[in-house]
Amino acid sequence: MIEIQDLVKTFHRGSVNEVLALAGVNLQVRRGDFITVIGSNGAGKSTLLNCLAGSYPIDSGQIKIGEREITRWPEHQRATLISRVFQDPLLGTCGPLSIEQNLALANRRGRVHGLNKGVKRSDRNLFRKQLSQLGLGLENRLKDSVGLLSGGQRQALTLLMATLVKPEILLLDEHTAALDPKTALQVLELTEQLIAEQHLTALMVTHNMRQALQLGNRLIMLHAGRIILDVSGDEKSRMTVEDLLEKFYAVRGEEFVSDRMLLV
Numbered sequence: 001m002i003e004i005q006d007l008v009k010t011f012h013r014g015s016v017n018e019v020l021a022l023a024g025v026n027l028q029v030r031r032g033d034f035i036t037v038i039g040s041n042g043a044g045k046s047t048l049l050n051c052l053a054g055s056y057p058i059d060s061g062q063i064k065i066g067e068r069e070i071t072r073w074p075e076h077q078r079a080t081l082i083s084r085v086f087q088d089p090l091l092g093t094c095g096p097l098s099i100e101q102n103l104a105l106a107n108r109r110g111r112v113h114g115l116n117k118g119v120k121r122s123d124r125n126l127f128r129k130q131l132s133q134l135g136l137g138l139e140n141r142l143k144d145s146v147g148l149l150s151g152g153q154r155q156a157l158t159l160l161m162a163t164l165v166k167p168e169i170l171l172l173d174e175h176t177a178a179l180d181p182k183t184a185l186q187v188l189e190l191t192e193q194l195i196a197e198q199h200l201t202a203l204m205v206t207h208n209m210r211q212a213l214q215l216g217n218r219l220i221m222l223h224a225g226r227i228i229l230d231v232s233g234d235e236k237s238r239m240t241v242e243d244l245l246e247k248f249y250a251v252r253g254e255e256f257v258s259d260r261m262l263l264v
């Protein structure tokens, strides 16, 4: 169980540019929950993920992963429990290193001497096996540098790296948004596959409402730094995009506005 209590985050506090990005977020994430996160522009979706990962300090609130209170843990320490995949395929991997060196680093997450980039033969066999699951032929390119890969190949590799050592929670921040539609679909299918096979707990920010309804067992909608909708199970699977927009209107009394949100 991951518990987020009364999470508050302000940017530029005390200045004219002050923004209340998270206005008291409460969320209990059950083990195995795959939660899609939607919301209008500036709703606080990325900030929530950044605060969870420890990239931004919070004003107040509490974050617990199981029995561990991680509120004051620095980002690198949280990275032993939390994996992330960003929108930019360049962020999750190290371009100058080879595929196997990247995987070796990911495989040592949370262990001492985590930055040794040597590769053991037994690990190499494991990497080959894991890579072959991607169906991209990367298992035959272990020594190629990651900088040679396409955006989609790189994002697929990032996903594999993020889940090689099972994280307590996987954070996906619009991780297919920068890919062409066909590649985005492949990476999304891989995401579903990895999450299902490993029974991962995941939070996935998406700007695609239909995707948010199709994937995962639970959906939350953020608005102005608050969770304004939290649906799961049958209720979620029965919902349509129109239902979501209506719910938003019912709660906020205004139309859902996003220049990037795909409403179809």
Ligand SMILES: Nc1ncnc2c1ncn2[C@@H]1O[C@H](COP(=O)(O)OP(=O)(O)OP(=O)(O)O)[C@@H](O)[C@H]1O
Residues within 6 Å of the ligand: 011, 012, 019, 020, 021, 039, 040, 041, 042, 043, 044, 045, 046, 047, 048, 260
């Ligand atoms: N590093 C930052 N410095 C200052 N303000 C920020 C920063 N990051 C986010 N904000 C502000 O906090 C609010 C929430 O932003 P956030 O990026 O979390 O929204 P979002 O829901 O991910 O939006 P979008 O869908 O547009 O990416 C916005 O008003 C944004 O301008």
